[in-house]
Amino acid sequence: MRDDGPFSTKAPQVFITAAEAYPALERAFLEAQTEIVASFLVFDPETRLRSAEGLAVGERWFDLIVHCLRRGISITLTLSDFDPIARAALHRGTWRSLRLLQAAAEVAGPGSGRLSASAARHPAETGTLPRVLISPLIMARVLRSANWLNRQPPEVRAAALRDMPGIAALMVVKADGRVRPRLWPLPRLFPGTHHQKIAVFDRRRLYVGGLDLNERRYDDQGHDRPAAETWHDVQVLVDGPVAADAARHLQAFQAVTAGQMPPIDTGQLLVTLSRQRGVPLVRFGPKPIVQSIFDAHCAAIAGAQGLIYLETQYFRDIKLTRALCKVAQEKPDLGLILMLPGAPEELAFDGRDGLDSQLGEFYQARCLRHLKRAFGKRLFIGSAAQQRRARKQQRMGRDLLAKAPLIYIHAKVSVFDHVAIISSANLNGRSMRWDTEAGVQLDDPQTVADMRRRCMAHWLPEAVDASFFAPETAVAAWRGLALSNAGRAPEARQGFVLPYDLRAAEKFGTAVPFLPPEMV
CATH class of the missing domain: 3.30.870.10 (Endonuclease Chain A)
Structure with a gap:
């Protein structure tokens, strides 16, 4: 041997x-x-x-x-x-x-x-027309970087410019070492x-x-x-052979996205790949060329029979939403549990409440409303928070859920009965079509069952019964626990799971007509 x-x-x-x-x-x-x-x-x-x-x-x-x-x-x-x-x-x-x-x-x-x-x-660049349309936002961001640099001591500013070659190219260094934005040409995106x-x-x-x-x-x-500082990931x-497939992908992905070679066969490795669009004036983002992560999700959705369990940082892709809604209508016994962070990291912790954050919340709220209509009581959308009250110095905003600090969910796990997908891809248009992503599909029933139980049990109290895992009863059991937790003081809650606050996302979300959904 x-x-x-x-x-x-x-x-x-x-x-x-x-x-x-x-x-x-x-x-x-x-x-x-x-x-x-x-x-x-x-x-x-x-x-x-x-x-x-x-x-x-x-x-x-x-x-x-x-x-x-x-x-x-x-x-x-x-x-x-x-x-x-x-x-x-x-x-x-x-x-x-x-x-x-x-x-x-x-x-x-x-x-x-x-x-x-x-x-x-x-390598994909935004075209001239979109850059002109959002030029005030572009220059505001460049000015913000210039102001940050000018607030630093000279030695820190010099080190930052060394480590930010893209920013350095957008600045004019003045005689006193301070910087100002270049006014022309308009920066590339x-x-x-x-x-x-x-x-x-x-x-x-x-x-x-x-x-x-x-x-x-x-x-x-x-x-x-x-x-x-919380971060839940998988x-x-x-x-096996998928490792060699992944090695070939890592050797080729830069040439593929640059348009220097056609996509290769990535075998068992699931990927998203895109490259530059051909119309330089109006293009906003890259052109999708391989979407095997999306395709695998669609195939698994179509084949699901009992329970779909999803953990994702973002759920914003209308195409995946439509696929789920379609199967919900076709299979009246199919349930869906979806775990999301209570708010995006950039909004909850970084204070970035600009148009991109507003657009992201708009698309997510829209997709979730579609799911609620299609699945009805067969759907549970949850988030996670700690079993303690927020400290006084914590901001009382989207970093809290039901008066408790968030647990930030960043995992990208999708489980469909006996099939599971683990990848770098969120369930949004950006990951499904624009960004370079990689993942695997697991098909061994025992491996998938063990993984699903571990992922689900992570959010639950230790001594829960089989109803929280059985396809026929899981959605109702999770909903009941989440609602019970929401009515309790944080320190008295069982497990981490709480209902996702859809109204907060709807209140903050804003449609931006000329920005494509793949931006977020």
Whole structure:
């Protein structure tokens, strides 16, 4: 019998929250024998190590990267770059992480494995006409960045400009070191993002799902921390041929999105890929070219019989909504449980209440109203909050739900009877059609059943009966528990689940006619 070493084939391993996923990722790095290929939206080398194996080589991911390189491992890591106008802080974080990774390669020294770390921005650009229409918003964002830079001490400003090449290109540096926005030409916009979170080890093991790597995204299953530091996510490790499929995807996705080559066959790996549209004057966003995550969802929706269980950061895609509404009419016994964050992160914690946030809440509220009409009592839409009252210093806004601090839901999990999809894709138009996404479909009935029960049990009190999991009774049981919790003081609640506040989303949401739904 052939010995496959540390990567002998195992059943898929599902990790709930970073407290489970980060140690597993550390061990996968340490067990790699020759090659690691990865692509993340966010990957901060200063993130603390959590596993015993990781802590044996250092305190932070910087040390783990150095250790792997000294073992002779070849590491290829692609970090997403961001539109510097729309996401200046994330743009800065990417380039700062690249500096740290390059420093890790220098510390590892000659004779070590090769480190190839690069930033990749989705190449699709917004056309001239849309940019002119929203030029006041564009210049307001550029001015905000300039004002922030000018408030910093000179040495901090210089370091920030070094780590924000996209912003630096939009500024004129004055004689005193302060900056002002360039007035011409009108800045270019890049609305798409490489949003995937994926790593492949020796082309035999795949780590994929919704979780990036930094301290902000670390949380455990107790979620006992300030609301703005909670982060519920799900990731999976899968052995087998899908890992080689993912490696091929990671080698090709930049050329595919740049229009330099046709899409490749990604085999068992589900992806979203897009590229530049052909009409330069009026295009707003990229053109979808592969939508296998969307297609897999549609096929699974059509085949569902008993219960659909969804966890997603956003539910805003009208096409998926229509597919769910159609199957609700065809199958009167089909139930749906949908878990959403009580409010988007950018609104609850970051105070970003601009048109994009308003548009996102508008589309989500519209989709949820369609679901309520189609499913009726067979639908439960829930959110999660901690079992404690908000502290006095906490803002009394969308960071609270029923007087308790939110638990922020970022997972992207869809379970349809005996089929499950775990990916980086939210259930919105952006993830289904614009951004680069990756995920897997699990088909083994026992694996799916175990995963569904773990995901559902995470929100429930420990001693619940089978009615909370059985397709015939789950929706009513969850609704009853959520309503009961809403009527109790936070510290007296059972589990984390509460009803989603649809009225709050409807009150804040605003339709913006010329912005496409894929923006949000």
